[in-house]
Amino acid sequence: MDLQGKNILVTGGAGDGMGSGICEAIDHSGGRIIVNDLDLEIAREVAEKYNNAVAYKADISNADEVRQMFDKINKDVGILHGVVNNAGIGLAKYAHEAEEEEVNRLFDVDVKGIWMVSKEFVKQLLKAKQSGNIVNISSVHAFATMHRMAIYSSAKSAVNGLTRGLAIDFGKHNIRCNAVAPGMIYSEQSVSIISRWAHDPIKWMKDHKTDHQCLNSFTTARDCGNVVVFLLSDLSRSITGQTIYVDGGATNLLYNNEYTSQK
Ligand SMILES: NC(=O)c1ccc[n+]([C@@H]2O[C@H](COP(=O)([O-])OP(=O)(O)OC[C@H]3O[C@@H](n4cnc5c(N)ncnc54)[C@H](O)[C@@H]3O)[C@@H](O)[C@H]2O)c1
Incomplete structure (x- = not known):
């Protein structure tokens, strides 16, 4: 997969x-x-690595x-070829306990933010008469969810809808829009989040992998990054409006493996 010569904005x-x-x-x-x-x-420290x-x-x-x-990027770097709408925040609360400000903030960042970044990107592409690529980071919660995630799940479902609609609006300009929906990601950050409800988060993650996925392996952020690159590259030139679930097959299971004894 070749992105040589391509300028790619990654939010968050x-x-x-x-x-x-x-x-x-x-x-x-x-x-x-x-x-x-x-x-x-912090953004500069990260940029120094690449x-x-x-x-x-x-x-x-x-x-x-x-x-x-976008004005600054245009002056310093020139035209962008792709945008990855990755910046996002979470909200793990029962719907009746969530505060209005928290819900507004979640939708402002996770949904409106994607629209605003995509809007400026597309305006720049149309002005330059150039094709381009948008990849939104959704979540398995857009497909199936769990306790305390109703609001996050609704925001990520909106991301999938936005992905479909932007693909339709911009397809005639050869601007594609797809989404990557990660499942449980094996990372230090996930360990710390899972430790909020599981006393042994590593065991919890291992059990999730064996019981709730088709594949008996962990998914990493890099696995998701590889799919993002595929969607940004010309190899996916006929794909638009799609959400690809990168979840080891978790959203594919009707029953967990233990229940059907098919580990
Ligand atoms: N980590 C996972 O397991 C997982 C699973 C499914 C989906 N996702 C999605 O992946 C994306 C990244 O999540 P993460 O878990 O890596 O989170 P993270 O907190 O590690 O990274 C998010 C980054 O976005 C930045 N950010 C937050 N609000 C912003 C704003 N308003 N403007 C600009 N930057 C902002 C944060 O400063 C942070 O650096 C999110 O959209 C999230 O919903 C993550």
Whole structure:
């Protein structure tokens, strides 16, 4: 998969979860990474790890900051060829306990942020009469969810809908839009999140892998990054409007493996 000569913006690219796997994969395929995040110093530290990468600060939920970031990128780097809408926040609360501000913030970042970044990107492409690629980071929660995740699940379902609709709106300009929906990612960050409800998070993750996936292996952020690169590359030139679940087959199981004794 070849991204040589391509400038790719990764929102929330300084994150040590999905952001790191996506940036590693883009760098490996020769793409130039434009790292966006909320904190410029952290984004710069991450950019220093990659060939020719540059960093920009912007809150993707703020329209002015997004516009200013695109103006700066255009002046410094030139035209972008791809955008990975990775920046996102979570919300793990029962629907009746969530506060209005938390729900607004979640939708502002996870849904409106994707729309605003995609909007500025597409305006730039149309002006330059150039094709381009958008990859949104969704989640398995757009397909099936669990306790305390109703609101996050609805935001990620909106990401899948946005992905389909943007693909339709921009297809005639040869601008593609797809999504990658990660399942349980094996990372230090996941261990720390899972430790909120499991006293042995590593055992919990191993049990998830054997009982709740088709594949008996862990999925990493880099696995998701590789699919992102595929969707950014010309190898996927006929794919648009799709969401690819990178989850070891978790969303494919009707019953868990233990229940059907098919481990
Ligand atoms: N890690 C997982 O297991 C997992 C699974 C499914 C989906 N996802 C999705 O992957 C994406 C990244 O999640 P992660 O787990 O790596 O999180 P993370 O917290 O490690 O990284 C997210 C990054 O986005 C940045 N960010 C947050 N709000 C922002 C804003 N308004 N503007 C710009 N940057 C902002 C953060 O500073 C952080 O660096 C999210 O969309 C998340 O929903 C993650």
